[in-house]
Amino acid sequence: xxxxxxxxxxxxxxxxxxxxxxxxxxxxxxxxxxxxxxxxxxxxxxxxxxxxxxxxxxxxxxxxxxxxxxxxxxxxxxxxxxxxxxxxxxxxxxxxxxxxxxxxxxxxxxxxxxxxxxxxxxxxxxxxxxxxxxxxxxxxxxxxxxxxxxxxxxxxxxxxxxxxxxxxxxxxxxxxxxxxxxxxxxxxxxxxxxxxxxxxxxxxxxxxxxxxx
Numbered sequence: 784x785x786x787x788x789x790x791x792x793x794x795x796x797x798x799x800x801x802x803x804x805x806x807x808x809x810x811x812x813x814x815x816x817x818x819x820x821x822x823x824x825x826x827x828x829x830x831x832x833x834x835x836x837x838x839x840x841x842x843x844x845x846x847x848x849x850x851x852x853x854x855x856x857x858x859x860x861x862x863x864x865x866x867x868x869x870x871x872x873x874x875x876x877x878x879x880x881x882x883x884x885x886x887x888x889x890x891x892x893x894x895x896x897x898x899x900x901x902x903x904x905x906x907x908x909x910x911x912x913x914x915x916x917x918x919x920x921x922x923x924x925x926x927x928x929x930x931x932x933x934x935x936x937x938x939x940x941x942x943x944x945x946x947x948x949x950x951x952x953x954x955x956x957x958x959x960x961x962x963x964x965x966x967x968x969x970x971x972x973x974x975x976x977x978x979x980x981x982x983x984x985x986x987x988x989x990x991x992x993x994x995x996x
Contacts, residue, residue: 840976923949
């Protein structure tokens with residue numbers, strides 16, 4: 784038989800080295816997941832998609848907001864995370880605590896979280912499943928994906944539908960006036976941080992006496 788090896792395209796040494804480095808990084812990431820016991824709730828287990836305007840909170844910020852939500856919701860409380868998956872993930876890490884939580888998110892990758900995942904498109908703010916009854920959550924945490932008046936207004940419709948009263952909003956500092964107008968919230972002293980530094984200054988807003996001041 785003829786030897787056809789000469790017809791097989793060969794990778795350059797530079798390309799081969801780059802590929803090996805890529806696969807090594809992948810193996811290291813998978814190894815980290817393994818060493819963490821495949822923690823599907825760790826921040827970054829689902830990577831940011833910048834095309835969907837996704838920017839995850841830093842671990843410290845997500846923890847602070849999750850802790851605030853638990854206290855605000857109270858014993859046996861119900862928490863809704865609207866476009867705030869980092870906070871949802873931190874809440875799920877507090878396994879065994881006496882609360883329930885749902886994640887309302889456009890990105891269907893988060894459907895891995897099962898029945899607690901609810902597909903959500905802010906363009907249709909009240910297009911929600913029947914089991915999400917009005918005013919059925921003790922606190923709603925929301926981080927509208929875009930810094931626009933339209934996005935905030937529509938997300939505000941969802942928030943007001945879901946919450947019994949308490950609201951924790953995270954959005955740009957430039958949205959302070961609109962946040963007050965649409966949700967009656969006031970800016971907090973606590974300044975949220977993201978895992979990747981953003982150009983826009985972010986702030987938290989609440990309509991109750993919180994632990995974020």
